[in-house]
Amino acid sequence: MNDLFDRLVESVPNEDLIGSEIRNTSRFPQRRIDLLVGVSQGTDRDELRTVLMDVASRQPLSLSQPAPDLVGVGLGETTVDFRFSVWAAREDYQGLRTALYFEVPRALADAAIEIPIPTRQIRIEGDAQQGLTR
Numbered sequence: 001m002n003d004l005f006d007r008l009v010e011s012v013p014n015e016d017l018i019g020s021e022i023r024n025t026s027r028f029p030q031r032r033i034d035l036l037v038g039v040s041q042g043t044d045r046d047e048l049r050t051v052l053m054d055v056a057s058r059q060p061l062s063l064s065q066p067a068p069d070l071v072g073v074g075l076g077e078t079t080v081d082f083r084f085s086v087w088a089a090r091e092d093y094q095g096l097r098t099a100l101y102f103e104v105p106r107a108l109a110d111a112a113i114e115i116p117i118p119t120r121q122i123r124i125e126g127d128a129q130q131g132l133t134r
Contacts, residue, residue, distance in 0.1 A: 030063060031093045033086050035100055038079030040114040045072075048082070051111045055103050056086045061096040063087040078116040 012020075025031065039048060049070050056068035066087045074081045084104065088096040108115060 026090060029090055030066070030087050031090050032066075033088060033093065033097045033100060035084045035086075035104060036073070036081060037084050037104065037108075038076050038081045038115060039108070040116055041075075041078070041080050043080065043113055047111065048108075048113060051107050051113060052084050052104065055100070055107045059086070059096060059099055059103070061088050061092040061099065063089065077118060 037048075037052070052070055053068055056062045057064075062068065063086075068087070069083075069085045071083045071085070072080065073083045084100075086096065086100060105115065
């Protein structure tokens with residue numbers, strides 16, 4: 001998490017640093033935002049790409065280089081899952097990420113691209129006389 005927001009400082013003993021992996025999110029001037037998007041299995045991939053690239057291009061905090069990208073990452077129970085990647089300047093990362101979380105679902109809805117909501121059916125088998133009143 002970004003220490004600028006909570007104003008906390010953590011001290012880590014040297015012995016912990018030597019054997020640990022360290023992730024530095026401030027080393028480079030740009031950061032990539034990855035959003036996982038799951039859409040209905042019948043969704044047209046080209047239409048999805050067009051809608052998402054339009055979202056990125058309309059965001060003033062989104063960088064055009066490196067270019068936004070859309071990559072298929074898997075199949076869910078009722079979805080085809082994609083990783084939508086957009087780049088931001090390091091200082092704009094939180095703002096753009098928040099904006100994308102609002103704009104992506106709105107744009108998909110406007111384009112009639114469904115984000116399936118998982119549903120479960122519960123079936124109780126047995127004697128109808130037993131009922132559920134026990």
